[in-house]
Amino acid sequence: MDKWRQLSPELRRKKIIHALQTIGAVVVTLVMIFPLYWMLITSLKTESEIVTMVPTFWPKELIFSNYVDAWTAVPFLRYIWNTLYVTFWQMLIQTVVGVLAAYGFARGRFPGKNVLFLIVLSAMMIPSQVTFIPLYVLIAKLNWVDTLSGLILPETVSAYMIFMLRQNFMSVDQSYLDAGRVDGLGILGTIRYVLIPMCKASVVTVSLVSFINGWNNYFWPKILSKSPETRLISVGLAQMKNIWQDLSGTGYYNTIMAGVVISIIPVVILFAFNQKYMLKGYSKNAMK
C-alpha cells in the first residue's frame, strides 16, 4: 500500500485503467465463451439432468454415452464423409480455378481484360440465394439433384477468392517473374515456383476459408440432398433436432449437443493450428 501511495496520481490512474481493462476483457470473454461451455457441459449430462428446473453448471455425473448415441442414432460417419468429400473438392476446384484466373487477371496482357474482370466482380453481387431456383433447375437437368456432384457444383468458383489472389499476385515485383521466365518457366511454372511461394500465406488462407465455408454451408445441402446417402453434417444435425424435438419435450439436447461437438472438431483443429495465419489473413484481406 505504501508503494501505491508513492506513485504519482497520473500513474495511479493509469494502473487503475489498466486493471479495469483486464477485468472487462476477462468478463467479456467469459460471457462470449459461455454458449460453447454450455454446449460441452450439456453433451456430458444425463437425460434426467438436463431437464431439472435448476440447471447444474457442472454435471453431477459425467457421461460420454451421448457421443455414442449421436454417432449411432443417425448415419453420422456417412454425413461426415459426405461433408469432407464435398468440401474437399469444392476447395480444390475453387483454388485451382482461382489461382489460374488470378494469374491471368493480375499478370496477363490481353485485349478485354478489364471487361472480363468486371464480369468476375459482378458475380460477387449476384448471391446464390437470389439465383437458386434456376441453378436448381440446371442441376436437375444434369440429373445431379441428390448427388454429391450436384452439391459440389454451385461452389466451384469464388469471385471473392479470385479478387483476393489477384491483389496479392499484383503486388509481386515483375523482376521475379522475368527472372523465372529467363530460367525457362512457362505460365504454370511461374505460378507454381514463383507466385504461390511468394504469396503462400494468402493462398493458404483463402483455401482454408473456402474449406470452412464449405464445411459450414447449410443452404445448398438443404436444397439439394433429399436422402441420407447424400446428407451433409449441417443439415443432418438440424434434422436430428427437428425429429427429436417432436419425439420428446426435452428434445434429447444432450445427445444433439454431442453431435454438434463432433461436427465442430475439424474446424476447431484447423483453427488451432492456423489461427495466427488465419487471423492475419482475414484482416489483411479486409484492408484491401
Next chain:
Amino acid sequence: MNTLATSTPAPGTAAGVPKKKKRRRKYKKQNFLEFLCTVPALLLILLLNHYPLVELVRYSFTDWNMLRTDYDYVGLTNWKWLVTTLKTNHVLDSFRVTILYTIAHLVIIIGVGLLMALLFNRMTKSFAFMRSVIFMPHYIAMSSVAIIFLWLCNENYGVFNYLLGKIGLGPVAWLSSPVMAIWTITLTASWRGVGYDMLIFLSAMQGISKDYYEAAKLDGASSVAIFRRITLPLLAPTTAFLLVTQFISSMKVYGVVDVMTSGGPARSTEMLVYMLYQMTFEDYRIDRASVIAIVFFIFLMIVTALTMRWTNRKVNYDA
C-alpha cells in the same frame, strides 16, 4: 526456386536482337495463354451466376409451377400478382422483417465489435488468447450455432431463463413470442459474427500511425477526444467495408431462421430467402418466387450502390 537467386537481367537483352516479328508472335502466344488461364473461371461464373439471373427473368414471365415440366409464357401476370395482392401476400412483411433484422444485426456487430476492439486492444499473449476465443464462433456453422442457442433459450429448461430468473426477470418467451423471436435470432447471429468485426477493427487500429496519438497527447487532448477525433474518423474506411459486405450477407440470412423458428411464430421471422425457399419447394410456385427474387436482387443492388456512394463521400482515405 534456387535458380532465381542467381538470375540474370531482364528478358530480351539476353537473346540479343531477335527479329521483331518473331518476338511479337511469341508475345501473342503468351498473351493468349494468359487469357486461357481465366477461361475456366469465366465459364463457371457465367454458368453459375449470370446465366441463372437471365433464366430467373425468363421464369418470371411464365406460369411454371415445378409439378409440370412444361410451361407457357403469361406476360406480366406474375408481376401483376405481386402488385395487386401486395396487402395479402406477405412479401412486404418479409421485406420489413429482413430489413429490421439486418439493421439490428449490423448495429450490434459493428457497434459492439468496435467497443470490443477498444477493450481488447492490448498486445499481450493473454489478450491474444482471449481474442481468438471470441473469434472462434465465426468458425462454427450458423446452423450449429442456432441449435446451441435453441437449447440456451429453451423456455422450460434453458439456462438463459434460469439466469434471468435469478436476477428477478423473465421468463422470456424467446421463440414463442412473435415480438421476441426476431430478437432471439438477431442475438444468435450476432454472437457468431461480432468477433470478426472486432478483429477487423483491431487490425485497422493497429494500422493507425502512432504519430497522430503522440501529437494529440502533446496538445493535451483527452482520451475521449482522441478517440472521437482520430481513431473514429480513421476507422471510417473499415466501417464502410464492413457495412457493404455484411449488409448483403445479412439480407440473405437463411440457416438460422430455418433451424430456430421455421419462419414462425405467425410468420414473424419469415425472412426473404426463407420465403423464397418455401414458395419454391413447398408451394412449387417457381413463377411467383422468381418475381420476388428479382425484386430482392434489385433492392440489394440499389442499397449497395447507395451505401458505396454515401461512404465514398464520407470516408477519409488518408490513413
